[in-house]
Amino acid sequence: MIYKKDFTTTYTINGHEYTVTAPALFDSNTNELIPDKKLDDKDTETARQQYRNDMGLVTPKDLKEYRAKLGISQKKLAESTSLSPNTIALYESGTFPTTANNKLLKSLINND
Template identity: 65%
Template structure:
């Protein structure tokens, strides 16, 4: 049998350390933590969100929501910004932007621009 309780661990995201407390599975008999990809991924995403906040990066959801609100395809946003479609897709999938690309895309989102 297993049980769930909060577990605190430290993640390193681009040389920044973040301590995250999140649910994890434990073995009833040994009280040792068990690997669970879904819970592990959720905890790691919390660390990535903390990094985004510290760096002032937009989130994948913010970029996707902006694009959808403006009725832009990834292709059209790429054309407007001079970035590649692959870059837009990677950012929407969770990749961290470069500082320059973050600044460019944030200016679009914050100023409600579509050019």
């Protein structure tokens, strides 16, 4: 049988440590942690969001909401920022932006 309980994991992102406590699955016979992609991915994203918050990075949600507000595509945003469409797509899927690109995108979002 499997049971669920809170488990604490520490993630290191670019030299910064983030501790996340969240539900995890365990084997009731051995009490060993059972890997679960959905739960593990959620924990990882929680740590990544903490890093974004600490570093003041634009989030994938910020970019998507900004584009939706303006009614523009990733390609159009890329053209208006001189970034590649692939770069915008990567940032919207969770890749951390470079310092210069983050500054540019935050400025656009904050100053319409």
